[in-house]
Amino acid sequence: MAAPDLFGILDAVKKLTAPAGMEAVHLDGMSWARNGLTYGDSTKLTADDWNRIIGNLRGLLVGSGADLNTLDPASPMLLRDVLVNYIIGELADVLPDYIESNAGAIAADIVDDPGFTAVVGATLGALTFKFATATADADPGTGLFRLNNASPAAATTAYIDNADAFGTAATAILDTWDDSTNAIRGTLIVRPVATPASQYTYNVTGSVVDGTGYRKLTLAYVAGSGAIASGATCWLVFTRAGDKGDFSGPASAISDNVVTFNGTTGKVAKDSGVAVSSLAPKASPTFSGTPAAPTAAPGTNTTQIATTGFVKAAIDVVLGGVSTAFDTLSELATALGLLAPIASPTFTGTPAAPTAAPGTNSTQLATTAFVASSINYSTGNAALLAGGVGTYSLCATSPAASLGTGQVVAGSTLKYSHAGGNPSGTTSPPGSWQCMSATSSTGGAAGVAVFLRVS
Incomplete structure (x- = not known):
C-alpha cells in the first residue's frame, strides 16, 4: 500500500521517484516539486528549495516509525501531528526502562499528588487526611486526624480536623456520620494511601461531638493490621448503618406460637396464643373438634367443601317435603323393611284393602x-x-x-x-x-x- 502524500502537493501530478539527495525520506506515492514552480508574486523557489523543505519534514516523519495511515494529509495540524507521533515513538523506546528503574519514586510522586489522591478518594467515597501520632483530645491541626491511643487497635476515639488534607471543609460530611438511629452508626475504615495493606476498621458507636475546630468520634475496634506512619496520607471511608427499626414485640412469648400485629400501626407485635403445631397443613389436612366452612349455594358441584348445612339442604331437595319420620337413612331403611314385594307378597297382622263393589269379578283383592x-x-x-x-x-x-x-x-x-x-x-x-x-x-x-x- 502506497504511503499518504504527507507535505506533498495534493492536486499536482506526482513524481514517483525522489529528487537527488532526498531518497532517504521518500516513500512510494509521495510527490515532489517541479522546477520553476511559483505562486503569485512570492519569492520564486526552485524545485530544490521545495524539496529540501519537504525532505526535512519527511525525514522527521519517516524516522519516527509512526503509522502514516493515521494522519490526514490535508490537515492544517499535520506538522504538529507528525511531531507528536515522533515524540511518542521516542518515549516508547526509553520510558519502559525508566519506569522499571524508578517505579517506587514514580508511585510515591503519584500518590503524593493531591489531585490524584482527591480523585481516588472521591471515587471511594472517602475523606483525605494526614495522620498525626499525638493522642491528646485536641484539634490535631489543619488536614490532620489522630487517635486517642498510640496503638490503632486499642483506640476508642478519633479526633478529626474540620478541614481535610486539601483544606476543604469536611464538617458537613463528618456531621452525618451519626445520623443513623442504630446503636452502631456505621463503619469507619482508616486506610493509608501509600500502604493500603495497613488498614483498620472501627464501628462508630456514638454521636459526632463538635470540638473547637475538630470533630470527635466514638469508636469500637473491629479489625486491622499494620502501622500508620506519622504524616501518612490516609483515606477515611465511612459506611452508614441503616436506621434502627421501631418494631417492638411482647415482653414474653411462648415457643412455637404465631406472632401477630397488635393494633394497626404495623410496629407492635403480640403473641397470638396460636401454636404453629396446632395448625393444619394446606396439603391433606386432618382436622379435629368441629371444623366449620362457608356453606356453598344449593346445587354447587365443585371441589368446594360441603358443610352439613349444604348436605342437609341437598337431602331436603331429594326428599321433597317427606315426613320427618322418614328423613334419615335409618328411618328409610326401617320403613323399607316393613314393605312387601309386588311379586307374591306375604302379609302379616291384619292387612286391609279397598272393598270392591258387589258383583265385581276381577283380580282385585276381596276384602x-x-x-x-x-x-x-x-x-x-x-x-x-x-x-x-x-x-x-x-x-x-x-x-x-x-x-x-x-x-x-x-x-x-x-x-x-x-x-x-x-x-x-x-x-x-x-x-x-x-x-x-x-x-x-x-x-x-x-x-x-x-x-x-x-x-
Whole structure:
C-alpha cells in the first residue's frame, strides 16, 4: 500500500521517484516539486528549495516509525501531528526502562499528588487526611486526624480536623456520620494511601461531638493490621448503618406460637396464643373438634367443601317435603323393611284393602266385607235379597237333592237358607247358580251349600 502524500502537493501530478539527495525520506506515492514552480508574486523557489523543505519534514516523519495511515494529509495540524507521533515513538523506546528503574519514586510522586489522591478518594467515597501520632483530645491541626491511643487497635476515639488534607471543609460530611438511629452508626475504615495493606476498621458507636475546630468520634475496634506512619496520607471511608427499626414485640412469648400485629400501626407485635403445631397443613389436612366452612349455594358441584348445612339442604331437595319420620337413612331403611314385594307378597297382622263393589269379578283383592256381601246371608229367618251375577249365597236344594261341586242348577230349584241350614220358605234366587261344594240330601233333608250366581 502506497504511503499518504504527507507535505506533498495534493492536486499536482506526482513524481514517483525522489529528487537527488532526498531518497532517504521518500516513500512510494509521495510527490515532489517541479522546477520553476511559483505562486503569485512570492519569492520564486526552485524545485530544490521545495524539496529540501519537504525532505526535512519527511525525514522527521519517516524516522519516527509512526503509522502514516493515521494522519490526514490535508490537515492544517499535520506538522504538529507528525511531531507528536515522533515524540511518542521516542518515549516508547526509553520510558519502559525508566519506569522499571524508578517505579517506587514514580508511585510515591503519584500518590503524593493531591489531585490524584482527591480523585481516588472521591471515587471511594472517602475523606483525605494526614495522620498525626499525638493522642491528646485536641484539634490535631489543619488536614490532620489522630487517635486517642498510640496503638490503632486499642483506640476508642478519633479526633478529626474540620478541614481535610486539601483544606476543604469536611464538617458537613463528618456531621452525618451519626445520623443513623442504630446503636452502631456505621463503619469507619482508616486506610493509608501509600500502604493500603495497613488498614483498620472501627464501628462508630456514638454521636459526632463538635470540638473547637475538630470533630470527635466514638469508636469500637473491629479489625486491622499494620502501622500508620506519622504524616501518612490516609483515606477515611465511612459506611452508614441503616436506621434502627421501631418494631417492638411482647415482653414474653411462648415457643412455637404465631406472632401477630397488635393494633394497626404495623410496629407492635403480640403473641397470638396460636401454636404453629396446632395448625393444619394446606396439603391433606386432618382436622379435629368441629371444623366449620362457608356453606356453598344449593346445587354447587365443585371441589368446594360441603358443610352439613349444604348436605342437609341437598337431602331436603331429594326428599321433597317427606315426613320427618322418614328423613334419615335409618328411618328409610326401617320403613323399607316393613314393605312387601309386588311379586307374591306375604302379609302379616291384619292387612286391609279397598272393598270392591258387589258383583265385581276381577283380580282385585276381596276384602272380608266384599265376601260377606257376596255370600249375602243373614241371621234368623229373615229372607235374603237376591244377589247379582258373581255373588255368593247360602242356599238349600228344594226339593232336597244331592249336588256335586261345580254343578249348575236353576235358582228355582233352590231356596235361600238361614244360618240354621233349613230352607227359608218359598223364596228362590233368580238365575242360574253353581254349587261350590258338594251337598248331601240324607233322610230327606235339604242339602245346604254355598252357591255362586253365574247368570
